Amino acid sequence: MKCPRDGSELTAEDYKGVEVDRCVSCDGRWLDHHELDQVEATVAGDEDQRRATIAYAKRTSELRCPVCDKPMTAFNYRAYNLELDTCEDAHGFWLDSGEDQRMLEVMKERVRGLNRAASAEQRWGDLKRGGGSVWNKIGSIFRGGRR
Numbered sequence: 001m002k003c004p005r006d007g008s009e010l011t012a013e014d015y016k017g018v019e020v021d022r023c024v025s026c027d028g029r030w031l032d033h034h035e036l037d038q039v040e041a042t043v044a045g046d047e048d049q050r051r052a053t054i055a056y057a058k059r060t061s062e063l064r065c066p067v068c069d070k071p072m073t074a075f076n077y078r079a080y081n082l083e084l085d086t087c088e089d090a091h092g093f094w095l096d097s098g099e100d101q102r103m104l105e106v107m108k109e110r111v112r113g114l115n116r117a118a119s120a121e122q123r124w125g126d127l128k129r130g131g132g133s134v135w136n137k138i139g140s141i142f143r144g145g146r147r
């Protein structure tokens with residue numbers, strides 16, 4: 001397979017247990033369609049956290065798919081300022097040099113955000129389970145304060 005940017009031969013390499021094809025001259029990476037899911041799985045906890053649609057602001061890319069040679073579609077990954085190129089025939093994704101690192105950061109930020117939300121829900125649940133209604137608890141906090 002050839003690099004869509006400079007035509008160099010791509011070499012397979014292991015990336016966190018996922019096989020990706022890397023260009024040695026521009027350091028870009030090609031991921032098969034399912035491989036993006038696998039890379040995401042290395043940071044995202046479960047299916048729920050990955051269910052959201054990943055593509056925003058689609059436009060035609062200047063790059064061609066290394067598998068079928070059709071022009072690819074550039075898009076923003078999960079509304080973050082990270083541009084990826086993908087083949088509409090689901091052959092895979094192209095990440096320019098540095099974008100793979102940025103993508104992992106984006107995923108980690110996202111998972112951290114979800115974990116924060118989950119732990120807030122859990123605290124709320126604990127509070128509710130902790131006997132009586134939340135309003136009784138809040139009331140007792142205020143009553144305690146007046147004593």
Ligand SMILES: [Zn+2]
Nearest residue numbers: 003006023026
């Ligand atoms: Zn290249």
Ligand SMILES: [Zn+2]
Nearest residue numbers: 065068087091
């Ligand atoms: Zn293709």
